[in-house]
Structure formats: C-alpha cells, structure tokens
Amino acid sequence: MFDWLVVGAGFAGSVMAERLARDRNERVLVIDKRPHIAGNAYDRHDKAGLLVHQYGPHIFHTNSRQIFDYLSRFTEWRAYEHRVLASVDGMQLPIPINLDTINRLYGLDLTTEELAVWFGERAEPVEEIRTSEDVVVSQIGRELYEKFFRGYTRKQWGVDPSELDKAVTARVPTRTNRDDRYFTDEYQYMPKHGYTRMFESMLDHPNIKIMLQTDFADIRDEIPFRRVVYTGPVDEYFDHRFGKLPYRSLGFEHVTEENEWHQSVAVVNYPMDHDYTRITEYKHLTGQTHPHTSLTYEYPSDRGDPYYPVPRPENAALYKRYEALARAEENVWFVGRLATYRYYNMDQVVGQALATYRRISESIPVARPHLNGMLAPAPEAGMP
Structure with a gap:
C-alpha cells in the first residue's frame, strides 16, 4: 500500500513526491508515461556529448527566493541571462523590442x-x-x-x-531602454549539471518508488494507494466527459553541426519566415566548451504530447466544467500546467506544488511519523 500515487514526474509531480516522502515520511509511487523523469525539462547528452533539452529550451527564472532556495537543495547553479533575437527584414534584432x-x-x-x-x-x-x-x-x-x-x-x-x-x-514586454535580457527576474540560473540531474536528486529518497513507461489508466485499479497527486491533462483524468480540452504541441528536430557556433545567442525566433518558430543553440545555456554545436528546430503542431493550454474564452469555459469535477474528487489533488489548464512557467509550477503541499500538511494527519516524532518544516513558498 502506497500512501500516495503521483502521476507525472515533471516539476509538479516531483516536488510533491519529494515533500510527501521527505517531510511526511510517507510512501510515494511516482509514475510517468515517458521512459524518463523530469517531464518536459528532461535533458540528455547527445551523441556528440553535448547537453541538449529534449523538449526545447527550458530557462529557469524567478523572483521568489523561497522557490529558488527550495530547488537549490537539489542542484548547484550556473548564472545565465537569456537573450533572444528575432529574424526580421533580413536582420537579427533584440526581442523583447x-x-x-x-x-x-x-x-x-x-x-x-x-x-x-x-x-x-x-x-x-x-x-x-x-x-x-x-x-x-x-x-x-x-x-x-x-x-x-x-x-x-x-x-x-x-x-x-x-x-x-x-x-x-x-508575457513579452516592450522596452524603451537598451535592456536586451528576455527576463528581468532577480534569480536567473541554469542547473549546473542539467535538469535531469536535479530531478534525480529530488526523487532520490527511500520512500519514493518510480515506474516509467506507465499509464495511470493501466494501474489505477491494480496498485493500492490512499491518495493521488495528478499532474496530467485534467480532461483525460475524467475520460473527456465534456469533450477534449485543446492543447498545443511541438515537434523537435535535433541537429549537431561540426562548426563551433551557429548563432550569437541561445535562441533566434523566426516570426516572418520558415515553418519552425525558433532555433535553440544549447552551448549558450550550458556553458559547455566543444568543437561542435547542437541545435533544436521547433515546429508547433496540434498533434502530439500536450504542452500548452490554448488560452481562448471557450476553452476557459470548458475547463471550468472539469475544474468543478476536480474540486469534487476525493483524495485527489490536481497540480501543474496540464492538470489546472494554465500557462505556467517552471517556477510557478514549483510554487503551486509547494502551496498545494502546504495545504495537505495543514489538513491531513501524517500517515507515517518519523521515528523521533519530528518532521522537518516544509519550505515557505508562494506564487512569485
């Protein structure tokens, strides 16, 4: 019997699993459909030995000291300020404008x-x-x-x-000064050894068991558990009772070039031409030194894994119907971008997960107290 089943090993699920296991000493099973942890933040070394983001660039930034301190338990950081250029009229120009x-x-x-x-x-x-x-x-x-x-x-x-x-x-401001940083948050860093290593550290606890390539629908009636943290698409949880919520997906083309650099910044946007939206060059993000360089071309699509809730009034109205079902569901907590149908940044997902954990701690008695009867306090965190 697990105390908790956590569906999804991205930011929302991993933060919840870590807190439930470490702070409450409860047994947690984490499952994910994919063959890896870290969700869309998953990074890996390609054949050239370059660290690339499998699902496009993930740039960590936050104004919340609490969220930054919490994640600092699981990683060292590399300072990095993100800069983006847009290809317009034959020039590459700073964006935000x-x-x-x-x-x-x-x-x-x-x-x-x-x-x-x-x-x-x-x-x-x-x-x-x-x-x-x-x-x-x-x-x-x-x-x-x-x-x-x-x-x-x-x-x-x-x-x-x-x-x-x-x-x-x-989300994209316009500036009258020369500040060419994409974000202006107080804390702008990249995990020093990558996101996957950070997630491995977060989930490294004897109370946490991980099952990959596992679908919630296949095991929800097979494995005993007391409560659920669900981070997948909320409409999928309810078998699309009111119809499917629209999500936008992405396709990725990963390329390694034999030259040392391809572009002058990590990301170049293409608003006026090409089928792809942007090209990412990862060495700018990671600080790696290498004679070759690896890039990702991004192609938005309506088909594939859900990445972004589509912010339109009719979609918000449909989500409200699913939200009412979610609020009525006993012993299930819906957390994260897909489960709450919101276009959150990574730090906001972490903040939402920590806030949800705090509410759980205030309302549900601990199932398995530590032997000395003491629990480490959960970190104070809120939305930035």
Whole structure:
C-alpha cells in the first residue's frame, strides 16, 4: 500500500513526491508515461556529448527566493541571462523590442525618451484590451505587431492573435531602454549539471518508488494507494466527459553541426519566415566548451504530447466544467500546467506544488511519523 500515487514526474509531480516522502515520511509511487523523469525539462547528452533539452529550451527564472532556495537543495547553479533575437527584414534584432531593435530596424538614432513618443504616435487606441492583438497594437502599433508578433503567434498557437487571450503577448514586454535580457527576474540560473540531474536528486529518497513507461489508466485499479497527486491533462483524468480540452504541441528536430557556433545567442525566433518558430543553440545555456554545436528546430503542431493550454474564452469555459469535477474528487489533488489548464512557467509550477503541499500538511494527519516524532518544516513558498 502506497500512501500516495503521483502521476507525472515533471516539476509538479516531483516536488510533491519529494515533500510527501521527505517531510511526511510517507510512501510515494511516482509514475510517468515517458521512459524518463523530469517531464518536459528532461535533458540528455547527445551523441556528440553535448547537453541538449529534449523538449526545447527550458530557462529557469524567478523572483521568489523561497522557490529558488527550495530547488537549490537539489542542484548547484550556473548564472545565465537569456537573450533572444528575432529574424526580421533580413536582420537579427533584440526581442523583447527595445531601443536598439527600433534604431537598427529603421536606421534611427532615438533616445529612450524619444522612443516612448515614437511608440505613442504609432499605438492604436483599443477601447477594451481583450486579445493578444489588442495588447500589442495598443502599445506599439500595427506595423511592429505584423513584423514581430502576428506570424510567430500564428505559428505557435495555430490561430490568429486576435483569437487568443491577451495574456499570451502580455508575457513579452516592450522596452524603451537598451535592456536586451528576455527576463528581468532577480534569480536567473541554469542547473549546473542539467535538469535531469536535479530531478534525480529530488526523487532520490527511500520512500519514493518510480515506474516509467506507465499509464495511470493501466494501474489505477491494480496498485493500492490512499491518495493521488495528478499532474496530467485534467480532461483525460475524467475520460473527456465534456469533450477534449485543446492543447498545443511541438515537434523537435535535433541537429549537431561540426562548426563551433551557429548563432550569437541561445535562441533566434523566426516570426516572418520558415515553418519552425525558433532555433535553440544549447552551448549558450550550458556553458559547455566543444568543437561542435547542437541545435533544436521547433515546429508547433496540434498533434502530439500536450504542452500548452490554448488560452481562448471557450476553452476557459470548458475547463471550468472539469475544474468543478476536480474540486469534487476525493483524495485527489490536481497540480501543474496540464492538470489546472494554465500557462505556467517552471517556477510557478514549483510554487503551486509547494502551496498545494502546504495545504495537505495543514489538513491531513501524517500517515507515517518519523521515528523521533519530528518532521522537518516544509519550505515557505508562494506564487512569485
């Protein structure tokens, strides 16, 4: 008899398993459909010996000291500030759009103050900002929207930005200074030895058993357990009772080149041309020194593993019906991006898992107290 069955070995499931096993001394079975732990953050060494991210680049960043400290128990860090370029009009320009982006694109020499005025002259009034298109055109106008956002968003999500919730493009700010960092969070690091090693450390506990290539549907009636942490698609848990929730997937082409470098930054976006959305070069992320370089080309798709909930009003309404079922389910906790149908960053998933664990600790007596009767306190953590 396991005290807990944790479905999914990504961030949400692994954090929950670690806390339940280490802090409550309870027996946890972690299962995952894939042949590895770490979920979409899984990284591996390819044939050239380069560390690559199997499911596209994962860049850790957070403003939460609690979340950073919690993960620091399981990894050392390598400081890294992410920079992205966008291929537009035959140039590779900083994204998010900043002062250098505009000056180089249009051959100008604007100052920060002048750029704010320049944006204001091109911004289109929008009575109510509801969509991703509204966000951009109301701030910087339609021409920049067409060059940097519309094509990329249509490739990434399979629909026009005018059909997507405003949250999608609101994630990418516009700057009037020369700050070319993609994120501005206080803590920006990469796990020194990779994400998979971090997850191995997190799940390395005698109370945790792991079963890979295992489907929840195949074992839910075969293995005895008291409670469940579920991190898979919420509609799948309920056998798609109200229909399938739309998710966006990705296809990846991993390539190794014999030259030392391919591009000047880790990620180059392609909003205007090609079927792929971006190219990632991993040596920028890992700091590895190697005569060859490994890249990943990303191709968004409607088919394949679910990666991103599609933020549209009708999808949110459908999720609310599943959320009502989830709230009524006894002894099951739904955690993570897929289980709560939210477009979370990695640190937000960790924060959600720690907050869920805290609620469990406050409401459910410990099944297996430590021999000395003492439990280590759970770390305080919340959403950043």
